[in-house]
Amino acid sequence: MSNNIELKKGLDIPISGAAAQKTKKVVVPDIVAVKPVDFRGLVPRLLVKEGDVVLAGSPVLSDKETPEILFTSPVSGTVAEIVRGAKRKLLEVRIKADKEQKHVDFGTAKPSSLDADAVRQTLLKSGLWPALVQRPYGIIANPEVSPKAIFISAFSTAPLAANAEYVFKDEIENIQTGINALAKLTKGGIHVSFSSANYSGTPLHKLENIIPHIFGGKHPAGNVGVQIHHISPIAKGDTVWTISMHHVAAIGKLFNTGKYDTSRLIAVTGPAADDPCYVKGISGMSMDSIADFCKDKDTTRFISGDVLTGTNVGKDGFLGFFDNQVSLIKEGTETEMFGWAKPVRPKQFSSSRTYFSWLTPNKKYDMDTNTHGEPRAFVMSDVYGKVLPMDIYPVYLAKACLAKDIDKMEKFGIYEVIEEDLALCEYVCPSKIGIQAILSDGIDLMLKEMA
């Protein structure tokens, strides 16, 4: 049932600093971190202590609720530091990498000859299981459930996102193996969504054992949540899984080589990045290892992920488990006199026509982190609707979340969205309302009430 879906709503944010298609260097890991905070709702159990020796693939953490779910070290080395935050919340397990990398051998196998249980066990043991994200809610997939289907987006429309053709050009075989493995876990098939702009151009379109879909349009057309909404909306009681393409490649490598290998091409992007391009790195690598991209470390925000949904990890932070992009942007702490009243502000972009940036549609802007105004109550209507290609009412959903009204949250589509899907709404909001945080609280409440 291949179909072509053109989405009319959305917005491509014209931020400068797209990564050039070249790989500048291979990051030799020094200190890497395993971060339980990358996973929603995870209550981690620590399996190592400072000074322990680990191999690449050795378990570091497990899920307290489902102890089979393991989180493993991406490198071999010594556990250097266990970082805790307020109330002793576990934030990071930092591992100092050895010069010589040794891997736990999980054994090679052809997934097509394995049964579902064998695939599941290998993924759980290797630490790649947490790459499977369950919708609704965006939590780690439950190994005891067989999902309705698995959805993968083969492209990203997020601001400055890594180019799929470039980062996966050498991974096609691994991705195919990964897909064969995942296909064992569901009866609904592996739904892969391609970009209509470059469907035949991407080497990924030759993948087999998938159900292809084609999506066109501006961001968030590449978001898997939006794609699911148009392919097969999630109803109450449904469970589907999603996984990012670089994790599919990692699963493929696991079965092809027997190693837990999270190496991936990472786009270093953003207006504050010097010569933005790709580096070859791993999950949990330190921001320090790409600090040479940064012009001025003290005034720059290091974001693991894109500028809409990424995490501010700081210059001493680490790349997130799910991210293959780092965005560097300037902290916008400067004030601007009568900025809101100036007829022309050539350095500012607005998707609304209240500024004149619509006159220069191809211009890229050196955006910073300034909020450009203060938070206010909801005033304008139909601002969010213009950038959300889904049949839901985001303002009503947000209000239901604020009111902690489970019934209404259900009705307004909480099962279909996670934060990233509404990120653009937050970007364009003239009232500067933190939609993602509101939705996040709403999802947390659902998890608590439904458990």
Place this chain on the structure above:
Amino acid sequence: MNGLNRLIEKIKPTFSKGGKLGFLHSTFEAFESFLFVPGTVTAGKGTHVKDAVDLKRIMIIVVIALVPSLLFGIWNTGYQHNAAFGLNWGFWQMVWYGFVRIIPLYLVSYIVGLGIEFASAQIRGHQVNEGYLVSGMLIPLIVPIDVPLWMLAIAVAFAVIIGKEVFGGTGMNIWNPALLCRAFLFFSYPSKMSGDTVWTGGLSRYLAEGTAYASGNGLVDGFSGATPLVHAKEGITGLSNAGIDFMDLFVGNVGGAVGETSVIAILIGAVILIWTGVASWKIMLSSVIGALAIGGLANLFATDATPYLQLPAYWHLVLGGFAFGTVFMATDPVTSAQTETGKWIYGFLVGALTVTVRLFNPGYMEGMMLAILLMNTFAPLIDHYVIDASISRRAKKVKVAKL
């Protein structure tokens, strides 16, 4: 500029919580953020970059869109005064007269309104919302030029307190504050506010004291002071007997509230609002359709005994406050319907109700204000049904699409 910025930074601690004048921090922040786009950065969970637009920008666009109506209103106030007293004034004399008469209205509107806004923000420890910038701009444009200032002050206070602050400020109110102000005036002081004497500048004073602001020769012969809406009771004949044709109503050199007479000036504002996306074109269009529909229906049933029903439907678009209300009041994003389908229904009913009131309520001809206030009340209900329909449609779609 840097000096000012430094000054603000210097006095900031005094006005922050714990500082000597800490209780004034809402007021201080209002002035600070008025002068400077603040240097706050995105934080925590959420987007790291944000669009340049904020509510202040949106409000200033509405204010700009109102400027043509204001300028025309200034001239027209002088023009009407000149015509009433037969003064043979030149253009700049009329403008000067209008300017002198309108400035007090603005002073009252902004001093009273913003004063209450600041005070209530202060009491609640909230930030001062910029919503009143627009309401304060609107109010003088929809009142008669001869409104006594003390009445205006009371009406503004009522509109801001009962219309907005009791609900929690801008964004929470259910009625348009500016219209509430006008409604308060008209229902609280009917003897003063209705009739034919308040619409021409200087007339009230002339009738009361025997002198107008400018020393004139008294009223010209045959002057009535009635607004075109009153003449429209006798249909087109009534209007043409009063010397008013369609173009007069379109250009706006007729009597009426300060800023609502000129359809040309309002259309300039409408273009600005629609182009910038600040106001909904759906509401404007459907309101026009609604007015034409009821007006057209009336035309069908009209006989010579009911000349007001014979008035061609499109005349309603240029009469009275219809154009101004449709463009600037019905489209208020807070009090109108919020869903896109809802906007079509809401706008249509605003237009339809306005003309209905005009045609079938001979006692009080201006239906726009009441139609919008009534539809403000029902907008949440419209949204409720639109959303209910959407939810059940979605539920069906999910069933169909099940794999």
